[in-house]
Amino acid sequence: MSSTQLQPMQQLVPGGDLSAYIQTVCSIPVLTAEREKELAEELFYQGNLEAARQLVMSHLRFVVHIAKSYTGYGLPQADLIQEGNVGLMKAVKRFDPEKGVRLVSFAVHWIKAEIHEYVLRNWRIVKVATTKAQRKLFFNLRSAKKELAWLNNDEVHAVAEDLGVDVAEVRRMEGRLSSVDIGFDADADDETGPVAPVHYLEDNSSDPALVLEADDWEESSHQQLSYALSELDERSRDILQARWLGENKATLHELADRYGVSAERIRQLEQAAMKKLRAAMEA
Structure with a gap:
């Protein structure tokens, strides 16, 4: 099929100007039974893609008619038509002219099947x-x-x-x-729909008892940490502070140069200090 033959097909897409698309496809003549059978045989036995194009083009109006019956789902009509067109092309590919039925009767199932899949995928989030x-x-x-x-x-x-x-x-x-679908954390100011589930959750941030408990736990943790650090020797304490408690974290090699030992030795001292610190915090 040449690019000249393909161009009209590429232009027939239900995009922005849906009315123009519908007017165009409805202006394409319907094939007679004899011509339809002739084209179907060319496609079925010879793989003639031009015959397939003509079969698809002449049946686009039927897709529009079927798609209109699904407008109640709140989905874009252009998308419904596009999905129906996919079903039509699948039907044309599988159509056997020897079955003795018109293509439109055979294609209805395929057109509706594609539209059904689209509706079920997009009608609800769940x-x-x-x-x-x-x-x-x-x-x-x-x-x-x-x-x-x-x-x-x-x-x-x-x-x-x-x-x-x-x-x-x-x-x-x-x-x-x-x-209906509800966003879990939808805007509380939206009065057009149900209240989002997140707004039913209990807010513990203002509970005086929980706030006091959190403050006490934080203070106690700080006291334990200070005590645990005071129990370490000066070098171990300096290594932990340089590695974990300062704004600019020191590297093993920097500390190795400071103390005149290897980086591996600094790592061993760090691990030993962390072990003592955890034991003191858990006591």
Whole structure:
């Protein structure tokens, strides 16, 4: 396929000007059954990509029609159409002209399957359906709830029987459909939605008893540290202060030069001092 032939296909993308896209694809003539079969045979038996392009282009209007039925999920229509187009291309690739059915009838399944996957991935932060049965239940139950409020017991059993799932599964899915996503630490000033869970957590920073306990523990720790350091010999204390307590941490080699010993000896003295310090702190 030449770049000249590809250019119109590249321009047919449901991007910013969705109205222009829809107008363009709806202006592409629908193929007759004879021409469709001829193109399908060229693709199926000869791998003719130009035939595939014509089959896809002539069916883009049907993707738009199907995608419009999913506008109630609050997702961009352009994205729904784009996903449907992916399903259409998969259908064209797998279409067998000898089956005796029109391409549009065969492609509906593939178009809806791609749109369904997109909806389930993007409708909520938390997935509401993962198994095949749950996905079927999700779309059927959401369609039914456009006309109904909460299902009564008879309606729940009727849906479960029609779809071949447990009653408990229907009730769980109904609860998921009625729930909303909430950010854990959403802004407390946002009055348009539910209060974020983080705002229900207890704030212990202002509890007088806990504040006093923390201050006492900090003071006690400082006293223990001071006492433990005073029990060390002067060289060990200086090594720990230079290595851990000063703003500019000294290296082993710097301390080795200061005391006229090897860096390994400084490391041994440091480890021995740390061991004594931990023992004094834990006593």
